[in-house]
Amino acid sequence: MHLLSGRVADRLVRDAGLGRDDLVIDFGAGPGSITAPLAGTGSRVLAVERDEAFVRALRRRFADQPRVRVVHDDLRRVRLPGRDFAVVASIPFAVTTPLLRRLLTPVPSRLARADVVVEWGLARRLTAARPRDLEAAWWAARFDLRLVRRIPASCFTPAPGVDAAHLSIRRSPVDRRTQAVLWTLLGAVYRRPDTPARHVLGDLVAHRLAHRVLRAHGTDPATPAGEVRIGHWTAVATTLAGDRAVSPPPLPRALGSGHGRVRDR
Numbered sequence: 001m002h003l004l005s006g007r008v009a010d011r012l013v014r015d016a017g018l019g020r021d022d023l024v025i026d027f028g029a030g031p032g033s034i035t036a037p038l039a040g041t042g043s044r045v046l047a048v049e050r051d052e053a054f055v056r057a058l059r060r061r062f063a064d065q066p067r068v069r070v071v072h073d074d075l076r077r078v079r080l081p082g083r084d085f086a087v088v089a090s091i092p093f094a095v096t097t098p099l100l101r102r103l104l105t106p107v108p109s110r111l112a113r114a115d116v117v118v119e120w121g122l123a124r125r126l127t128a129a130r131p132r133d134l135e136a137a138w139w140a141a142r143f144d145l146r147l148v149r150r151i152p153a154s155c156f157t158p159a160p161g162v163d164a165a166h167l168s169i170r171r172s173p174v175d176r177r178t179q180a181v182l183w184t185l186l187g188a189v190y191r192r193p194d195t196p197a198r199h200v201l202g203d204l205v206a207h208r209l210a211h212r213v214l215r216a217h218g219t220d221p222a223t224p225a226g227e228v229r230i231g232h233w234t235a236v237a238t239t240l241a242g243d244r245a246v247s248p249p250p251l252p253r254a255l256g257s258g259h260g261r262v263r264d265r
């Protein structure tokens with residue numbers, strides 16, 4: 001499935017706001033409809049593609065552009081850069097979730113920003129103010145996820161059965177200690193989403209502190225924990241992380257690697 005018009009690719013690249021200092025990855029580069037405008041930004045571009053014929057064509061097409069490197073690999077396994085990078089890509093629908101897991105789950109992820117095409121329904125789910133599960137909450141608490149626009153199925157060939165969306169992803173400045181608090185907090189929330197927030201938080205810190213912190217962030221302590229907006233949980237975690245009396249358990253090992261899958265136990 002490839003983009004028919006250059007307009008969608010141009011807009012994605014424009015919104016990404018890249019310059020010469022950036023390193024950007026196009027996952028599933030295909031014929032290069034996104035790689036080409038990316039090359040025009042002057043950034044260093046990695047075009048990852050697993051199909052041999054496309055790889056050969058991409059290498060020919062960008063042979064005179066030393067800042068474009070074509071990587072023949074599977075996006076689920078390719079080594080990710082050890083420095084901050086951006087992603088601009090129309091991600092193959094079948095492997096969107098494994099790729100997002102690699103980019104958004106690990107605590108040490110070097111993903112700084114992404115402008116990607118994903119399935120419309122997935123973009124809607126990931127940008128809900130109240131994520132429906134722990135994984136979506138973990139991503140939304142540490143990255144600003146926005147649905148930029150709908151992209152009709154007719155913009156692709158062959159046309160998929162569903163529309164797509166431009167999803168914008170920007171890393172939020174959440175330090176490691178706050179992430180440790182967040183992990184414990186969100187794990188508790190998604191184990192008991194129907195329980196009042198004050199009880200869920202009150203099982204982790206003193207009841208008076210739980211009450212005070214929830215109120216300070218404009219959350220009624222009686223609200224079911226799963227209905228509290230994700231931005232409020234991030235704010236609560238930030239406040240608690242600043243309190244030296246709070247000592248969160250260490251983050252699980254799976255969150256430190258590039259292959260983390262979010263599980264709450």
Ligand SMILES: C[S@+](CC[C@H](N)C(=O)[O-])C[C@H]1O[C@@H](n2cnc3c(N)ncnc32)[C@H](O)[C@@H]1O
Nearest residue numbers: 002003028029030033049050051074075090092
């Ligand atoms: C939906 S993507 C978009 C292609 C192009 N960037 C565009 O926007 O027109 C399709 C491309 O992803 C490649 N692809 C599919 N699965 C892949 C994987 N696991 N790793 C790397 N490339 C993959 C396919 O070979 C195909 O060229």
